[in-house]
Amino acid sequence: MSPEDFFGIGSELTEEDRLVQSTVARFVDERALPLLPRAFEEGFFPMELIPEIGSLGILGSSVHGYGCPGLGALAYGVICEELERGDSGLRSFVSVQSSLVMYPIATYGTEEQKARWLPKLARAEAIGCFGLTEAHGGSDPAALQTRARLEGGNWILSGSKMWITNGTLADLAVVWAQTDQGIRGFLVEKGMPGFHAQAIHHKLSLRASDTAALFFENVTVPEQNRLAGAQGLKAPLSCLTQARYGIAWGALGAARSCLSTVLDYTRTRELFGRPLAATQTVQRRIAAMVRALTLARLLAFRLGQLKDQGTLDPAQVSLAKWNNVRMALEIAREARDLLGGAGITTEFPPLRHALNLESVATYEGTETIHELVVGKAVTGFDAF
Amino acid sequence: MNPIKILVAAKRVVDYNVRVRLKPDHSGIATDGVKMGVNPFDEIALEEALRIRERGEASEVVVATVGPHEAESQIRSLLAMGADRAIHIETTRETGPLEVAHVLYHLVQEIEPGLVILGKQAIDDDCGQVGPMLAALWGRPQATFVSKLTLEGGRAQAVREVDHGLETVEVDLPAVITTDLRLNTPRFIKMPDIMKARQKPLDRRPFENCGIDLPRLEVEAYLPPPERVAGLRVESVSELVTRLRDRGVL
Ligand SMILES: Cc1cc2nc3c(=O)[nH]c(=O)nc-3n(C[C@H](O)[C@H](O)[C@H](O)COP(=O)(O)OP(=O)(O)OC[C@H]3O[C@@H](n4cnc5c(N)ncnc54)[C@H](O)[C@@H]3O)c2cc1C
Numbered sequence: 001m002s003p004e005d006f007f008g009i010g011s012e013l014t015e016e017d018r019l020v021q022s023t024v025a026r027f028v029d030e031r032a033l034p035l036l037p038r039a040f041e042e043g044f045f046p047m048e049l050i051p052e053i054g055s056l057g058i059l060g061s062s063v064h065g066y067g068c069p070g071l072g073a074l075a076y077g078v079i080c081e082e083l084e085r086g087d088s089g090l091r092s093f094v095s096v097q098s099s100l101v102m103y104p105i106a107t108y109g110t111e112e113q114k115a116r117w118l119p120k121l122a123r124a125e126a127i128g129c130f131g132l133t134e135a136h137g138g139s140d141p142a143a144l145q146t147r148a149r150l151e152g153g154n155w156i157l158s159g160s161k162m163w164i165t166n167g168t169l170a171d172l173a174v175v176w177a178q179t180d181q182g183i184r185g186f187l188v189e190k191g192m193p194g195f196h197a198q199a200i201h202h203k204l205s206l207r208a209s210d211t212a213a214l215f216f217e218n219v220t221v222p223e224q225n226r227l228a229g230a231q232g233l234k235a236p237l238s239c240l241t242q243a244r245y246g247i248a249w250g251a252l253g254a255a256r257s258c259l260s261t262v263l264d265y266t267r268t269r270e271l272f273g274r275p276l277a278a279t280q281t282v283q284r285r286i287a288a289m290v291r292a293l294t295l296a297r298l299l300a301f302r303l304g305q306l307k308d309q310g311t312l313d314p315a316q317v318s319l320a321k322w323n324n325v326r327m328a329l330e331i332a333r334e335a336r337d338l339l340g341g342a343g344i345t346t347e348f349p350p351l352r353h354a355l356n357l358e359s360v361a362t363y364e365g366t367e368t369i370h371e372l373v374v375g376k377a378v379t380g381f382d383a384f
Numbered sequence: 385m386n387p388i389k390i391l392v393a394a395k396r397v398v399d400y401n402v403r404v405r406l407k408p409d410h411s412g413i414a415t416d417g418v419k420m421g422v423n424p425f426d427e428i429a430l431e432e433a434l435r436i437r438e439r440g441e442a443s444e445v446v447v448a449t450v451g452p453h454e455a456e457s458q459i460r461s462l463l464a465m466g467a468d469r470a471i472h473i474e475t476t477r478e479t480g481p482l483e484v485a486h487v488l489y490h491l492v493q494e495i496e497p498g499l500v501i502l503g504k505q506a507i508d509d510d511c512g513q514v515g516p517m518l519a520a521l522w523g524r525p526q527a528t529f530v531s532k533l534t535l536e537g538g539r540a541q542a543v544r545e546v547d548h549g550l551e552t553v554e555v556d557l558p559a560v561i562t563t564d565l566r567l568n569t570p571r572f573i574k575m576p577d578i579m580k581a582r583q584k585p586l587d588r589r590p591f592e593n594c595g596i597d598l599p600r601l602e603v604e605a606y607l608p609p610p611e612r613v614a615g616l617r618v619e620s621v622s623e624l625v626t627r628l629r630d631r632g633v634l
Pocket residue numbers: 096129130131132133134135136137138139140162163164165166205206211359362363364365366367368369383384
């Protein structure tokens with residue numbers, strides 16, 4: 001029995017999915033983890049990983065064709081799990097590219113947009129970002145104020161976006177704006193006059209990730225850069241469902257990292273004449289971690305099955321995102337505490353995970369928003 | 385030189401990260417629910433074979449494994465890494481080095497490779513015998529513990545790590561090579577190749593059909609290494625001498 005997979009859910013995965021997992025795990029251990037603590041401490045995304053991520057072929061893993069591997073939902077899940085075992089910032093980089101940039105292009109884009117962008121995005125030769133949130137209220141995206149108006153066959157985009165992951169790195173921004181016909185999506189390219197990205201500094205969370213504000217000052221965007229199939233708020237929300245699904249898995253990775261750290265640490269740390277791990281209260285705390293992680297894993301696994309069957313309801317994703325991120329956050333805080341003073345530097349990962357998970361709990365729908373989604377699904381009342 | 389075929393031997397072993405535990409009856413290592421993987425030295429062997437193929441010096445890389453049905457997941461990962469095809473000699477029982485060497489010799493006669501590359505040892509039993517035994521059965525030269533390998537004009541030049549430094553040997557092909565850790569770093573598998581590996585040929589054969597009937601190694605018991613007893617500090621040289629005398633060392 002593995003503490004990190006107490007009910008042996010891993011053996012329910014296909015051979016291919018397990019190989020996906022062990023490959024990404026090796027990448028995280030050998031290539032990413034040596035860089036991540038310093039990247040977090042100094043506040044940058046480790047750029048040298050980008051070409052390696054591209055060559056692994058994990059970007060747009062669920063997209064079929066266009067140089068993408070066309071893997072299933074469980075494969076995407078284990079990719080997110082392993083990446084977030086490294087750092088939520090690393091998983092965020094891949095979530096954004098896969099679920100928030102490649103997914104909408106593959107789902108709503110024209111043939112020309114797909115052929116032009118997907119192969120490059122898959123190889124990480126182009127980086128994308130997703131601009132939905134605005135400074136005045138991310139939880140209420142229907143109220144977004146960025147505007148696009150049609151002028152002589154082109155769209156003129158004006159407004160701004162806030163808290164955009166990969167914002168300054170991006171060659172391509174998927175931007176959601178109000179039009180006279182409702183919300184529409186646009187592919188805004190780096191270098192288009194009037195488009196700027198500005199890094200957000202002084203973060204205490206998700207520090208190994210690029211977070212930016214985007215500004216659009218009458219940016220001319222040709223009609224062929226509009227996502228032709230995306231109509232209304234349900235289009236960006238469908239992207240969020242993909243990303244939230246990945247986060248439900250990613251949280252398992254962060255929690256595993258914390259649990260395994262604590263298991264190692266308490267096994268060897270002797271206090272009051274015995275290993276900490278041989279102390280009742282410590283065991284109870286560790287057992288509670290194992291319980292929470294096991295339940296979260298069962299949710300994630302079932303969610304993956306539903307997604308592959310095509311019967312997934314967004315409210316189910318909400319419940320899992322909410323539960324699993326909360327689970328990971330609590331495990332990370334407990335783990336930090338069990339390390340005592342040693343838990344406060346970057347030498348051990350729990351505090352880094354705990355700080356990251358504050359962002360993960362907020363982005364892609366805050367915990368409250370997901371509670372209200374589930375509440376609405378079961379009561380029928382919209383209480384937002 | 386015409387491109388050669390390369391046979392790579394690979395073994396399914398307990399993953400190198402796992403802290404192994406004994407079965408309660410000491411009949412072996414507990415493997416139930418334990419993560420398994422490819423012997424790391426064998427991954428290095430495959431990596432080297434793939435690099436030789438990518439340089440145009442080999443036309444085909446075949447991997448072979450002797451092991452249980454479950455070893456198929458290790459074979460799939462080797463196919464995903466880039467081997468062209470695989471042969472799985474299936475058996476549920478533990479096979480000793482000589483039996484495996486005979487299986488490989490049997491395959492060598494069928495495939496006629498220019499090189500057989502194997503790990504210098506498997507990390508489970510650490511026998512380190514299959515490569516040399518195969519070379520002896522085959523009557524071909526061997527270079528073991530190789531940390532650098534180049535092919536030229538029907539010969540292989542191999543740098544070996546030995547106690548007093550590095551030794552360079554030249555062997556005529558066909559030959560047997562066993563790999564050391566520093567030979568290379570195996571590549572990462574690419575996701576699209578995992579799907580493609582499904583389509584690659586995998587030839588499954590029962591061990592019994594290889595016609596090998598050898599006396600078997602019998603393992604009596606597996607025991608953990610004895611616990612080390614704490615050392616003791618002596619105050620003076622004369623005390624040291626006395627203590628050594630007491631133990632009959634001096
Ligand atoms: C590191 C980071 C990266 C991000 N990356 C991206 C990105 O790439 N793209 C993107 O578009 N966005 C991104 N976001 C934005 C993220 O999605 C928003 O922060 C999130 O949706 C919350 O919006 P807000 O910050 O405006 O908070 P608010 O919406 O102002 O919420 C503040 C608080 O009010 C609560 N609340 C809101 N509405 C209600 C209600 N009706 N009833 C009760 N409570 C309510 C919330 O739960 C929360 O606790 C990112 C955010 C972070 C922190």
